[in-house]
Amino acid sequence: MSDIHALSSKPEREYCSTSEAAQMLGVSLGTVQQMVENGLLEAWKTAGGHRRIRIASVEDYLRKRSSGVSAAHPVALRVVVAEDDRIMQRLYMHTFETWGLPLEFRLVESGFDGLLEIGRQQPDLLISDLVMPGLDGFAMISKLRSDPKLAEMDIVVVTGLSPEDIAERGGLPDxxxxxxxxxxxxxxxxYIQARLAQFQRRGRVAN
Known part of the structure; x- marks a missing residue:
């Protein structure tokens, strides 16, 4: 018997589609996909590449969630993007949405706005341009790295400046x-997928 025939012989209602699982769990399709990749839900793929989720694993997850078992909850990475160019902002937003990853992202237009946003709720990751109006990325990052409470926040810079330009302006933390x-x-x-996997191993619960 071929593997494809063996898969197709599974009881029809033992499995459900990704969209059905998302509806049962009250989460997005991207979150369901992430849960499958992290081993929180049992699934297989049809010959046509469609994912089928084992209903029993969805029900088991729901039971654990209702009983207060926290380790099985999916994580969400909190991201702040500091970028003043509106076209780049839309590009970030569109691209993040197409990834289907559990992200909570916020957009700010300057270093000053970035400090205010991070002060309200610390993100896991800051993605920042360097050349921005008012308080630029250099000053914002220097201020953030001087605060020991923010030591675990990752910072990624995406810039059009050359390494020489960055060095001439005082450089960036190592x-x-x-x-x-x-x-x-x-x-x-x-980078983001690696951070999500790290949080999952630690058993972090999404807020």
Whole structure:
């Protein structure tokens, strides 16, 4: 018997679609996909590439959630993007939405706005341009890194400045990751997926 035939012989209602699982759990399709990748839900793929979720694993997850078991909750990465260019803001927003990852992202237009936003709720990741009106990225990052309460917040810079330009303006802390423009979304996605996996291993619960 072929593997495809064996899969197709599974009882019809033992499995549901990704959209059905999302409706049962009250979460987005992207969150369901992330839960499958993290092993929180059991699933398989049809010959046509469609994901099927084991209903029993969805029901088990719901039971654990209702009983207060926290380790199985999906995580969401909190991201602040500091970028003053409106076209770039829309590009970030559109790209993040197409990834289907559990992200909570906010957009700010200056370093000053970034400090205010981070003061309201500390993100896990700051993605920042350097050249912005008012308080620029250099000053904002210097202020953030002087606060020990923000030591675990990751900072990624995406800039059109050359390494020489950055050095002439005083440089950046060693723990800041720097990418050149255009925005390297492939690298950013890998970075974010790695952070999500790290949070999942630690058992962090999304707020």
């Amino acid at each position: 723990d800041v990751t720097v990418y050149g423009k255009p925005v390297p979304f492939k690298e950013l996605k890998g």
